Amino acid sequence: MKYRRLGRSDLEVSEISLGSWLTYGASVDSAQARACVHTAFEVGINLIDTANIYGHGAAESFLGDVLSGLDRSSYVLATKLFFPMTDTDRGLSAAQIAKQIDASLTRLRTDHVDLYQCHRYDPDTPLEETMEALTEVVRQGKARSIGFSEWTAPQVEAALAVPGVERFVSSQPRYSMLWRKPEAEVFPLCEPEGIGNIVWSPLAQGVLTGKYRPGSPPPAGSRAADPSVAHWMGDWPKDDVLTAVQRLVPIAADAGLTMAQLALAWVLRRPVVSSAIIGATRPEQIIGNAAASGVVLSADVLAAVDGALHGVVD
Numbered sequence: 001m002k003y004r005r006l007g008r009s010d011l012e013v014s015e016i017s018l019g020s021w022l023t024y025g026a027s028v029d030s031a032q033a034r035a036c037v038h039t040a041f042e043v044g045i046n047l048i049d050t051a052n053i054y055g056h057g058a059a060e061s062f063l064g065d066v067l068s069g070l071d072r073s074s075y076v077l078a079t080k081l082f083f084p085m086t087d088t089d090r091g092l093s094a095a096q097i098a099k100q101i102d103a104s105l106t107r108l109r110t111d112h113v114d115l116y117q118c119h120r121y122d123p124d125t126p127l128e129e130t131m132e133a134l135t136e137v138v139r140q141g142k143a144r145s146i147g148f149s150e151w152t153a154p155q156v157e158a159a160l161a162v163p164g165v166e167r168f169v170s171s172q173p174r175y176s177m178l179w180r181k182p183e184a185e186v187f188p189l190c191e192p193e194g195i196g197n198i199v200w201s202p203l204a205q206g207v208l209t210g211k212y213r214p215g216s217p218p219p220a221g222s223r224a225a226d227p228s229v230a231h232w233m234g235d236w237p238k239d240d241v242l243t244a245v246q247r248l249v250p251i252a253a254d255a256g257l258t259m260a261q262l263a264l265a266w267v268l269r270r271p272v273v274s275s276a277i278i279g280a281t282r283p284e285q286i287i288g289n290a291a292a293s294g295v296v297l298s299a300d301v302l303a304a305v306d307g308a309l310h311g312v313v314d
């Protein structure tokens with residue numbers, strides 16, 4: 001496993017990291033989820049991403065249980081807030097930030113997270129209030145650094161212009177061979193500002209592994225076959241996308257890579273990307289996916305990927 005510095009922070013994060021959305025504390029049974037986290041550490045993953053909203057606290061509670069007893073300095077823990085935890089608890093007000101960080105730390109059974117992220121922008125709270133409250137969390141030692149997820153470039157610029165507050169070091173956008181929107185504005189802003197990107201759904205929720213075939217039902221045991229989570233995949237399993245993804249199969253094979261490794265090496269080709277946050281339902285997925293770290297794709301492979309996916313990229 002190779003490691004990259006997260007923006008201008010002092011955090012060194014593994015190129016492949018492990019997320020907990022829809023999986024741990026939720027659809028994956030506890031023993032299997034535990035095995036996934038342990039396997040992640042065995043292959044050198046050190047960044048674990050979660051959020052208060054994942055399973056309404058269940059993902060954080062699961063991680064708190066699994067991580068308790070481990071050397072706290074051996075892993076980088078990232079969580080988030082914004083989405084409603086109750087009818088009245090939501091957003092990025094000073095009161096919410098103070099309340100939600102304490103609730104997350106209790107569930108995670110730790111006195112600090114390494115990265116505290118705003119899960120979305122809150123248009124109902126003055127930005128200065130949010131940044132000052134996040135700064136207070138850092139000053140109290142409850143978070144080592146702060147980040148945002150899915151903020152627009154103007155929103156990030158406005159945050160960076162607030163005087164006397166902590167600077168964001170991390171951005172968490174959706175990014176994959178099929179979803180390239182951060183390339184337009186967010187990446188170009190992050191690079192000179194020393195903001196690293198830890199990108200989510202780099203496998204397009206499993207679509208880029210090639211296991212979903214056009215015209216066929218999703219394989220048993222996959223996210224698309226599980227009615228409790230399949231709706232989160234939106235319309236990606238559409239046949240035109242799946243047909244294009246199948247055109248990647250010989251490209252990956254010629255490069256000596258699995259489809260998942262090709263997709264992960266593709267997002268990691270950009271230095272502004274610090275880590276690819278994978279989801280995993282089985283330890284074997286983590287072992288295979290972690291091997292994408294350090295893979296360098298040739299210009300020919302990158303061109304072939306673009307050719308294969310022409311017309312289905314957002």
Ligand SMILES: NC(=O)c1ccc[n+]([C@@H]2O[C@H](COP(=O)([O-])OP(=O)(O)OC[C@H]3O[C@@H](n4cnc5c(N)ncnc54)[C@H](OP(=O)(O)O)[C@@H]3O)[C@@H](O)[C@H]2O)c1
Nearest residue numbers: 019020021200201202203204205206222223278279280285
């Ligand atoms: N900031 C945000 O708004 C936001 C939003 C979404 C996610 N995230 C973060 O990003 C993380 C990753 O998201 P994601 O789970 O959508 O990522 P992903 O890596 O694109 O998809 C993960 C899923 O693909 C399947 N898979 C993984 N490796 C595979 C392999 N080698 N072969 C076949 N199937 C494989 C597994 O599902 P099955 O085995 O069930 O098919 C796995 O759960 C989340 O856990 C979360 O931490 C953040």
